[in-house]
Amino acid sequence: MNSSVYRPISERVLADDWGRLTKYEYELQLRDGSWQRQTREAYDRGNGATCLLYNPASDNVLLTRQFRLPVLLNGGLESLIETPAGLLEGADPATRMRAELIEETGYEVSELTHLFDIYMSPGSVTEYLAFFYGEYAEKHKVGAGGGSADEGEDIDVLEIALPEAVRMITRGDIRDAKTIILLQHLAIRLLQEKATAR
Numbered sequence: 001m002n003s004s005v006y007r008p009i010s011e012r013v014l015a016d017d018w019g020r021l022t023k024y025e026y027e028l029q030l031r032d033g034s035w036q037r038q039t040r041e042a043y044d045r046g047n048g049a050t051c052l053l054y055n056p057a058s059d060n061v062l063l064t065r066q067f068r069l070p071v072l073l074n075g076g077l078e079s080l081i082e083t084p085a086g087l088l089e090g091a092d093p094a095t096r097m098r099a100e101l102i103e104e105t106g107y108e109v110s111e112l113t114h115l116f117d118i119y120m121s122p123g124s125v126t127e128y129l130a131f132f133y134g135e136y137a138e139k140h141k142v143g144a145g146g147g148s149a150d151e152g153e154d155i156d157v158l159e160i161a162l163p164e165a166v167r168m169i170t171r172g173d174i175r176d177a178k179t180i181i182l183l184q185h186l187a188i189r190l191l192q193e194k195a196t197a198r
Contacts, residue, residue, distance in 0.1 A: 005029040019045030044126040049097040050085035051112060051132035052182035053105065054162070061165050062105050062136060063179065065156040066147070081158065082176045093130035105157050106145030109134040115185065120177060129178055133186065162187065
């Protein structure tokens with residue numbers, strides 16, 4: 001890490017199980033040139049990837065639904081509707097995403113388009129997600145999906161019409177940020193394509 005505005009003082013690991021929570025003390029150079037001492041905690045669980053699968057013939061998207069403890073603890077839903085995703089664990093993002101798609105949805109899609117990388121919660125989490133788009137058809141189905149039993153996953157696979165998925169955002173049925181970003185990105189792209197085709 002190389003920065004002209006950050007001077008590390010100390011760091012202490014607070015937890016190191018599924019991810020690592022570390023407390024940092026440092027000095028930060030402010031815009032006026034002065035230095036301010038700060039203390040922050042950062043959670044590092046590695047980087048990840050996510051993908052929206054779209055079927056142009058049916059105008060459907062493939063999403064997943066699974067239990068998310070942090071959401072429930074914060075008074076949210078018992079399960080969250082999401083795009084398939086997974087941690088990279090040292091793998092290339094596209095390679096990892098292809099494996100996650102098979103594991104979670106049962107669809108094997110070889111051609112994925114990398115859209116962008118986004119830090120999802122940069123105030124406290126180091127993770128960034130690589131966002132992908134892929135197109136699927138029934139011929140790509142190679143299994144049932146549902147996640148990895150070894151990892152305690154119990155995932156429902158949902159095939160939803162894109163217009164309905166977008167309405168689900170407004171109704172509050174879809175509350176996952178990565179999923180909302182990918183659905184809106186696709187909806188905007190399709191609107192732009194329709195406008196330029198006129």
